[in-house]
Amino acid sequence: MNTFLAILTYFAYCFIIGAYTVKIIKYLKLPTHLRWELYPVIHEEKYAYGGSYFEKKEWWNEEKQKRYAKGILYLLKEYFTLGDYLTRNVLYWLGLFPWHIGFILIIAFHILCFFGALFMVLGFTISSGSPDLWGRILFYSILITGIVSFITGTVGSILIIINRIIDKSLRTYATPLNFLMYIFTLVVFISGLYSWYFIDPDMKEYREFWKGLITFHFVGVEVGTMVHIILFDLFLIYLPFTRSLHYITRLFAFFLIRWDDEPNRKGSELEKRLIKNLNQKVGWQGPHIGAGRSWNELARYDR
Amino acid sequence: MKIEDISKNTEQLVTIESKDLIPLPYPYDDPANEPLMKRLTDDQRMRYEASLDGIIAIGIPKPSSKEEEEVFVKKFLSGLEKLLTPENNWTFLQPLYHSLEYCVKCQICNDSCPAYLASGKKEIYRPTYRAEVLRRIINKYIKKRNKLLLRLTGSDIDLNWTLVARLGELAYRCTLCRKCAQVCPLGVDNGLISHEIRKIFSQKMGIAPKELHELGTMQQLKAGSSTGITPKALGNIIEFMEEEIEEKIGRKIKIPVDKEGAEILLIHNAGEFVSWPENTEAFAIIFDIAGIDWTLSSDLVGYDAVNYGVWYDDIQLARIAVKHAEIVKALKVKKINVGECGHAHKAMIVVADRILTGELNIPRESALPILADIVLNNRIKLDPERNNFPVTLHDPCNMVRLMGIVEPQRQILRKICPQFREMEPNGVDNYCCGGGSGFAIMQSMNFPDWRSAVSGRMKLKQILEVFHDVIGPDVKKYVCAPCSNCKGQIRDLFAYYNVFERCNIFYGGLVELIVNAMVDIKKPFIEWEWR
Numbered sequence: 029m030n031t032f033l034a035i036l037t038y039f040a041y042c043f044i045i046g047a048y049t050v051k052i053i054k055y056l057k058l059p060t061h062l063r064w065e066l067y068p069v070i071h072e073e074k075y076a077y078g079g080s081y082f083e084k085k086e087w088w089n090e091e092k093q094k095r096y097a098k099g100i101l102y103l104l105k106e107y108f109t110l111g112d113y114l115t116r117n118v119l120y121w122l123g124l125f126p127w128h129i130g131f132i133l134i135i136a137f138h139i140l141c142f143f144g145a146l147f148m149v150l151g152f153t154i155s156s157g158s159p160d161l162w163g164r165i166l167f168y169s170i171l172i173t174g175i176v177s178f179i180t181g182t183v184g185s186i187l188i189i190i191n192r193i194i195d196k197s198l199r200t201y202a203t204p205l206n207f208l209m210y211i212f213t214l215v216v217f218i219s220g221l222y223s224w225y226f227i228d229p230d231m232k233e234y235r236e237f238w239k240g241l242i243t244f245h246f247v248g249v250e251v252g253t254m255v256h257i258i259l260f261d262l263f264l265i266y267l268p269f270t271r272s273l274h275y276i277t278r279l280f281a282f283f284l285i286r287w288d289d290e291p292n293r294k295g296s297e298l299e300k301r302l303i304k305n306l307n308q309k310v311g312w313q314g315p316h317i318g319a320g321r322s323w324n325e326l327a328r329y330d331r
Numbered sequence: 332m333k334i335e336d337i338s339k340n341t342e343q344l345v346t347i348e349s350k351d352l353i354p355l356p357y358p359y360d361d362p363a364n365e366p367l368m369k370r371l372t373d374d375q376r377m378r379y380e381a382s383l384d385g386i387i388a389i390g391i392p393k394p395s396s397k398e399e400e401e402v403f404v405k406k407f408l409s410g411l412e413k414l415l416t417p418e419n420n421w422t423f424l425q426p427l428y429h430s431l432e433y434c435v436k437c438q439i440c441n442d443s444c445p446a447y448l449a450s451g452k453k454e455i456y457r458p459t460y461r462a463e464v465l466r467r468i469i470n471k472y473i474k475k476r477n478k479l480l481l482r483l484t485g486s487d488i489d490l491n492w493t494l495v496a497r498l499g500e501l502a503y504r505c506t507l508c509r510k511c512a513q514v515c516p517l518g519v520d521n522g523l524i525s526h527e528i529r530k531i532f533s534q535k536m537g538i539a540p541k542e543l544h545e546l547g548t549m550q551q552l553k554a555g556s557s558t559g560i561t562p563k564a565l566g567n568i569i570e571f572m573e574e575e576i577e578e579k580i581g582r583k584i585k586i587p588v589d590k591e592g593a594e595i596l597l598i599h600n601a602g603e604f605v606s607w608p609e610n611t612e613a614f615a616i617i618f619d620i621a622g623i624d625w626t627l628s629s630d631l632v633g634y635d636a637v638n639y640g641v642w643y644d645d646i647q648l649a650r651i652a653v654k655h656a657e658i659v660k661a662l663k664v665k666k667i668n669v670g671e672c673g674h675a676h677k678a679m680i681v682v683a684d685r686i687l688t689g690e691l692n693i694p695r696e697s698a699l700p701i702l703a704d705i706v707l708n709n710r711i712k713l714d715p716e717r718n719n720f721p722v723t724l725h726d727p728c729n730m731v732r733l734m735g736i737v738e739p740q741r742q743i744l745r746k747i748c749p750q751f752r753e754m755e756p757n758g759v760d761n762y763c764c765g766g767g768s769g770f771a772i773m774q775s776m777n778f779p780d781w782r783s784a785v786s787g788r789m790k791l792k793q794i795l796e797v798f799h800d801v802i803g804p805d806v807k808k809y810v811c812a813p814c815s816n817c818k819g820q821i822r823d824l825f826a827y828y829n830v831f832e833r834c835n836i837f838y839g840g841l842v843e844l845i846v847n848a849m850v851d852i853k854k855p856f857i858e859w860e861w862r
């Protein structure tokens with residue numbers, strides 16, 4: 029059983045990293061598209077009111093430096109507050125916010141458990157009375173992230189299910205799989221809550237388990253903890269099949285689409301990519317098109 | 332209503348009734364006085380697809396046989412496949428892919444949509460509705476998911492002629508204003524979904540509203556302009572404009588045409604020459620007095636800035652963009668300036684930026700910053716008292732939300748209109764006039780009534796609200812809309828509700844207000860005559 033649990037965990041982590049990587053590569057390999065930005069654009073100096081460099085005469089004479097920090101900060105803030113939802117649908121936010129915080133923290137919890145285990149391998153003691161400062165810091169971080177994650181996740185999952193049922197527009201567009209997902213996450217969080225409350229108030233078992241994974245000396249854990257670990261592993265495996273990657277693709281959508289105001293300058297890398305796109309053959313067969321030619325040729329070919 | 336109902340063979344999916352529409356402020360606050368939208372005749376219903384909402388925008392002919400139906404559906408599906416391939420849709424695949432894959436159906440975007448809100452929240456106009464239908468078709472017929480997965484992902488939908496035809500019409504119930512996209516926390520763009528559906532219909536099936544395609548891009552490429560103005564006719568129009576200018580300002584101005592090597596090639600939406608020549612005249616007056624070295628072009632396509640391709644067909648978009656660039660190159664002007672036309676701004680300066688490579692990548696800019704420079708730096712003498720009446724500003728989506736040109740027009744109005752006031756919301760958060768994405772020029776059957784009563788309703792509401800304290804006909808008021816298509820829509824919207832007569836609200840462009848304030852001109856330039 030110990031080995032099974034360890035292999036499942038290795039697999040779950042490898043799987044999610046692999047699957048996410050494949051998806052991200054697929055997204056990023058999509059061709060450079062036409063400009064389709066939406067204002068306000070975050071790195072614009074006139075961001076406050078949504079202005080752009082097109083407000084200036086002969087805008088092409090200005091070399092623009094893109095600043096990413098502001099955009100990243102904006103998105104990070106949104107990740108942790110979900111402010112857009114708060115301002116537009118408070119009821120929905122009341123469920124969504126704890127649900128997301130539950131996610132963020134449960135992942136942080138498992139990562140911290142890994143680091144806790146790593147420190148243990150390096151000879152640190154991880155406990156409330158540890159002589160090492162890092163030992164105490166890790167102990168409390170693991171404990172707090174774990175508990176908060178299990179509680180917020182449980183509350184969030186319940187509220188979000190209620191929300192999707194009582195709000196007509198949310199219900200119309202919800203799928204059976206959405207509800208299965210919410211129930212699944214609820215079970216994951218509740219199992220964590222159960223294991224902490226009834227079995228492992230110090231979260232010691234998780235650290236021992238992770239230590240086993242690092243040293244390849246797999247250890248056993250109580251059934252309750254094991255159930256949570258299995259469920260969490262399954263959750264990780266399931267995630268790539270959901271829209272969960274929106275955590276990352278949202279970043280791309282903002283930087284590569286909504287805020288992409290990069291002008292096409294002669295001789296630039298962008299222009300080279302565009303020329304490649306324009307040299308592809310068009311397969312559309314509308315009567316006015318004249319298929320079989322490249323985009324470039326077609327643009328010069330009137331019908 | 333369920334999402335999958337779109338493929339059911341019902342007589343009509345949704346009916347728009349006056350009582351459902353969002354209420355308008357005084358003096359339009361009695362729903363009993365709401366004009367009745369034209370009903371289609373039995374003959375029209377028999378001949379064309381009208382089962383979505385009883386409105387016809389495209390006019391898709393009904394099939395005469397089962398085979399015809401099947402061919403139609405097959406073509407659509409094959410177009411959808413193409414839409415998802417990089418070589419055929421490199422132009423928009425990444426944003427489309429994102430919008431199809433990463434919407435979490437939180438429905439946050441719906442309450443931004445003017446058509447959805449104005450209609451009294453009819454399900455079919457919900458921004459997420461079209462996207463969901465398309466997603467389901469892709470899951471079932473392109474990704475070919477198995478039955479269980481279809482059930483679990485709620486993706487079961489029957490693809491048939493009715494669905495495809497309704498979806499085609501539905502793509503023309505969205506003005507591509509992208510207000511929904513602006514509020515989506517995940518960067519999903521449901522406006523783009525409408526745009527992409529339109530592309531399948533045009534690029535694969537050869538179906539598009541006549542005004543956009545046949546009389547639009549095709550006519551522009553052949554005859555020179557979507558208005559039908561030929562280079563020869565342009566010559567007569569320019570002569571007429573010069574005469575009118577002389578009459579209005581008491582001085583002759585020579586409008587430069589095809590002046591090689593000029594600093595600026597000014598390009599208007601040719602609709603201005605036909606419907607609002609005072610706009611093109613005002614430009615000529617301002618540029619002349621400010622001493623700008625400019626010219627118009629009389630070359631085929633060179634005197635019409637419009638590019639309807641941006642609304643429905645990437646290839647037509649590219650063709651017109653390239654034509655514009657070639658003309659500029661041949662004329663050896665330093666740069667091109669786009670007059671008061673929102674979509675032409677967006678198409679020529681922004682979207683076509685990634686089509687025009689090498690020598691075709693000519694400098695392109697909006698005329699608004701130049702106008703702001705002239706006005707703010709007192710390059711012409713202006714007396715704001717001449718514009719001492721309530722003025723509000725409509726923000727054309729293409730120029731503002733989609734391009735970020737927000738302040739130049741405001742700086743001008745603040746300087747020359749003492750009673751300038753803002754609508755709420757404004758700037759990048761504005762509501763579309765209801766005529767975006769080609770609607771303003773689409774005159775099919777009862778569609779103009781729909782775009783007044785539904786898609787333009789939020790704009791009318793805003794206008795009435797902003798003038799609420801002076802709403803009576805005793806005070807003349809002006810809606811400044813620096814965009815030809817918006818003006819066309821506002822004209823029709825006002826006519827539908829009789830706004831000019833009831834409330835004395837006039838509309839027009841920005842340059843007209845500038846010339847109206849010019850000290851050296853004796854007579855008021857704005858004539859306050861409804862045409």
Ligand code: SF4
Nearest residue numbers: 434435437438440515
């Ligand atoms: S488009 Fe965006 S805001 Fe609208 S439902 Fe989808 S995720 Fe939510």
Ligand code: SF4
Nearest residue numbers: 444505506509511522
């Ligand atoms: S683009 Fe505009 S009209 Fe279209 S769905 Fe979005 S908000 Fe509505």
